[in-house]
Structures are given as C-alpha cells and as structure tokens.
Amino acid sequence: MVRTPSCDKSGMRKGTWTPEEDMKLIAYVTRYGCWNWRQLPKFAGLARCGKSCRLRWMNYLRPNIKRGNFTQQEEECIIRMHKKLGNRWSAIAVELPGRTDNEIKNHWHTALKKRSQQNTLINEETKAIKSKNKESVHNNGVFVTLPATSQISDNSSLSPVSSTCSEFSSITSDLSTAASCMENLVFEDDDLGFLDLYNIDPMNGNLWTELNLDGISFNTPCEIVSGDTNSTFQSSSSSNSNTLDSPHQSTSESIVVNNDFGRFLDSYEEATVDNFWTQSYVADMSHVPSELFVPSVAESEYFTPLYDDLWGQTHLYHENHCLF
DNA sequence: AACCGTCACAACCGCATGCGA
C-alpha cells in the first residue's frame, strides 16, 4: 500500500515516510510553524524536499485530518460538488472539513467515479421512462402526476445497471435532497477534532505509539500558557532542568495568539507519550535568520492576523512567513 | 503455493498561480 523508501541522486529521501520522519516533522511544525517549506527539512533534520514535507503535513499529519471511511453523506457531497465544480478537488475539500483534496481525489477515482457515471445513466433512464410513461398515459386518456422524487421501483427489466444500484437510491432519487441534507450537516471542526485520530484507538492504533518517540533528542520545552481566547506560548528554558540550549533560547520567544491555538497544542500534549511536549525536539536552526522565528512579545505588533483557515483559527504571519 | 488482476491510497511530478524585488 505504501511506497518503498528510496533515494534520488541528490540524496533526498523519497517514498514512504517513516514514523521517525513523521515525528520530526510534527515536532518541528508544531513548534516552529511552516515558515518556509523549502528550508524546513534542513532545519528539521529531514532528508526530504520541502514539497514532500508540505505534502506529508497537509495530507496526513496536519491536525483535524479525518481518517477512515467516507460516510454516505460525505460521498453524496463529493458527487454533488464534483457535478458542480468538476475536478477542483481543493474546492470540493472545502466542503468536507477534515478531508484533504488528495483523499477526496483518490476516493473519487476508486469508488465514486463509477457511481456518478451510473447515477447519470440512471437519471437519464428515469427521465426516459417518465416521458415514456407520460406519453403512454396521455395516449390512454389518463393523466398521472409523478412526484418529483419518484423512483422506478422495479426497473429490473429496464437496465442491468439500475437493477443493481439500489444502494444509490438516495442519490438517484433526488440530488437536491442530498444537497440540503449536506447543508444541514454539522462537522466537528473544533481544534480538538483531530484527537479522534491521535487518541488511542484499539482498532486503528495510536499515532503516538506508532511514532516511536523514544530516542528523540530533546531540548528546552515550548511552554504553552492558555488564556480564554488568547494563548501565549514561549520558550521556557529557565523553567526546566534541561541544560541544552534551544535554537531560540537566546531570545524571549513568546507570541500572543489571537485564537484558541493553545488548545490545539494542549491536545497534542494530552495525546503524547511521556515527555514529548515537555521536552522539545531539537532542530538545527542555526542558519535560520532570527526574524523568522517566533518573535518575542515586543515584536508581536509585527504580526497581523490574516485569515481564518480550515482549522477555523486565525494564523499569524510575520511578513510573509506563516508561523502557524 | 504461485500467479494474476484489481483496488486503495500515499506520494511524486509538472504546471499554474501569487507575490515581492
């Protein structure tokens, strides 16, 4: 199911991500943010290209990613949106919080494409049958009004396709019903939703167990102080017994986050094995200009909340570098 | 047991787009 790791000419790893690589990426991004994807792997200690890191984070490791089977409602939404938008997977993904465009795209090609085609065929047949019935009824001098959502209940003699597609009846009967149904759907989009993935699940395993967090080089912690709607997180070298210096330790790294972001990291903390978040991952940041790091409180005026992203949280940008 | 075809999906690749210099 996954690719065998390999190396290309430049020494960059390709293929399947290992748990250790995942751990490094998670640890780095959750602490330092994605300030520059191209430079990130170098400082995170990853022998990957930035593009690969970004893809891995966006499609797999990012919080709030919803894993597992698509629900019928999600599938109906995808079909409906694809009919409306075409192959604009990222636009479709907006309608399905927690699902990535890649995941939707894959699911479309493996499962929904056929259904949609069959669905189209059924609709065409239904229309043809309706018009045929109307014509027939009209010829006999009797008028029957078919409800808008009427289905052909017994079409076994009409089409080998439709006769085997009872599972799509909710789709074929009335797409607008499905549409309104989706509009009323309430997706869990709070910042703790991703814990469904990360928490221990005997059936699906535990990411944090799989990540093999043992043996990580740790450094000073990234301490999070949560407020009501503001969270301050800062390097707290003085509050910990660790003696190694953080790359950011020399400056007071604290920023005020104008959202609930702290809760997100709290959630990670709850989900980790011992000492993961109380002992931060050491990445080589010696070549990163200090202005790209999480700034001090004094620098916080440089930050401008730009937009709310899929997490429903305001991210902070320092110049054009996304810190979170 | 071995082979083969199909499926699912993570990951790669190339192009498009946005933005700053």
Place this chain on the structure above:
DNA sequence: CTCGCATGCGGTTGTGACGGT
C-alpha cells in the same frame, strides 16, 4: 513588465493488500 521563488493544485504513478483462479 519581467524574473525568480514559494506554494498550491490536479494528474499520474508506484506499491502493498487482497481475492480469485
């Protein structure tokens, strides 16, 4: 306006799992 860089997007590929023969 042009160029270069970073990122986003969609198409495609590669690989393991799995079921059938």
